[in-house]
Amino acid sequence: MEEKILYYLSPILKVILFLIFIFMCLLPFGIISQFDFISIDKKSFIADLLLEGSTVVAVLGALLMIFKVFPTVDFRTVFVSKEKSVSGFLKGSLIGFLLIAFCVSLLLLNGNVVFSVAKISILLFFGYLLFFIIVAVFEELMFRSFPLYILAERYPISLTIILNSVLFGFIHLANPGFNAVAMLNITLAGALFSIYTLQKRNVSWAVGIHFGWNFTQGILLGYKVSGTDTPGILLAKPVGQNYFSGGSFGIEGSIFCTIALSILIIWLLIRYKIEPITTVFEEDFEEETTI
DSSP states (O other), X not given: OHHHHHHHHHHHHHHHHHHHHHHHHHHHHXXXXXXXXXXXXXXXXXXXXXXXXXXXXXXXXXHHHXXXXXXXXXXXXXXXXXXXXXXXXXXXXXXXXXXXXXXXXXXXXXXXXXXXXXXXXXXXXXXXXXXXXXXXXXXXXXXXTHHHHHHHHHSOHHHHHHHHHHHHHHTTXXXXXXXXXXXXXXXXXXXXXXXXXXXXTOTHHXXXXXXXXXXXXXXXXXXXXXXXXOOOSEEEEEOSOHHHHOGGGOGGGSHHHHHHHHHHHHHXXXXXXXXXXXXXXXXXXXXXXXX
């Protein structure tokens, strides 16, 4: 009985270990930031870019540490593969763009947004393009690499997707304008990223969707991205009830976003099968319990 409890508890413990490794890898950056080696305004865009870049380095360092602890696991095992990664990213970016376009179409039809022309410099435009790529890489490597693999290895796919996506939703709790609808939509977005990663066995699709989603709503349309202000080509002004318009959280706070994400998730689950992830250890355990 104790062995069975440990068997099902071990993925959670491994995910916690992974998070500890990320924290350990972030510590040097935190210490360095306390010294003024380079004079940079901590509220500037450059500071945000450097911060996000450090998180990517930290999560990659944590993965390398995980591979040392668990030698049977490597980048390819945890869905980080060079094979078709560029095409996966580009296709995912298009999906993210189309999802936001669909959401905005519903908002426009219902009269829940008014757009006006804004100003953004070319330098800032491409700077935010890089920024949102880095954000997508960090968050997807953090949630859809080792954590997703280790949960899928031991738990049913449905439970794996739920656990992974709920955890993803929780990290946005402190974002400005966060509410119940926002939590639901961020969780659904996490589920979408998990489904694509498990189906394609490549995290590049999730990175692309994540990037296309954020970049389109923030820089192209001028919405707030998960409650965070960004400059854009257009400026979106929410109109009406927050649960329709998204309010101060942006598109992700709207039930129209819920509709769009739900339709795609249901279609993916019906259209494509997710093959279970099994290991030699799991198969041996099942044989022992059968005997």
